[in-house]
Amino acid sequence: MKKLNGLLVLLMIVLFPVAVWTADGDPVLVSDTPIAYIDNHTILVSEFGKTLTMAHADSKTFTLPLVGAEHDGAEVTLMRIGAGNMVVCRGLGGDAYTVGSATDTQVTVTTLYGLVKLKYIHSTTTWAILWSKGSYTGA
Numbered sequence: 001m002k003k004l005n006g007l008l009v010l011l012m013i014v015l016f017p018v019a020v021w022t023a024d025g026d027p028v029l030v031s032d033t034p035i036a037y038i039d040n041h042t043i044l045v046s047e048f049g050k051t052l053t054m055a056h057a058d059s060k061t062f063t064l065p066l067v068g069a070e071h072d073g074a075e076v077t078l079m080r081i082g083a084g085n086m087v088v089c090r091g092l093g094g095d096a097y098t099v100g101s102a103t104d105t106q107v108t109v110t111t112l113y114g115l116v117k118l119k120y121i122h123s124t125t126t127w128a129i130l131w132s133k134g135s136y137t138g139a
Contacts, residue, residue, distance in 0.1 A: 034079065037062075042091070048074040055082035059108075064118070064127055066091045072122035075130065080109045088116065090127070111135045 034051040042063040043052065048071070054060050062078055080086035089106035107129070109116055114134025118127045129136075 038082075043076060045071065045074075048076055051077040051079060053079045053081045054084075054086045057083045059085040059087060061087040061089055064088065064090050067120055067122075069122045071120055074120045075117060077115060077117045078109070079113065079115045080111070080134075081113060083112070085110055086114070088118070088127075107136050107138055109134065109136045 034053045035047060036053045036055060037060075038054070038056050040061045040063070041052070041054075043065050045065055045067070052062065054062065060082075064076075067074065078086065078088060086109040087106055088109070107116060109132075111134030114132070114136065116132045116136055117130045119130050120126075121128050
């Protein structure tokens with residue numbers, strides 16, 4: 001079994017070269033080298049499919065971009081690595097889409113090393129939470 005585990009780890013390193021670890025010590029594989037931010041940031045369409053991190057002592061905001069039908073299914077993973085909360089909010093104007101539910105306009109990741117993966121669903125103009133690690137609140 002030990003030999004099999006080593007082979008599995010080697011296979012994971014080859015297939016998924018970048019991993020981050022949560023506060024619980026759980027590995028989370030990401031699709032690309034994380035892009036680090038230390039201040040408020042509007043997510044770019046070119047960052048879809050990537051993992052973005054926010055590291056700051058104060059609460060900072062990731063703003064989702066205005067998107068349309070051509071971006072249906074777009075995903076982005078966000079990770080809080082600083083002491084301050086990470087707020088994820090919708091962009092202003094355009095479709096009045098929601099984040100995480102039918103009524104929330106923002107999600108706040110309240111856990112250090114918390115992650116949230118969002119997917120844009122154009123039919124409901126919603127950024128749905130595909131999965132999360134740690135705690136978050138909606139507003």
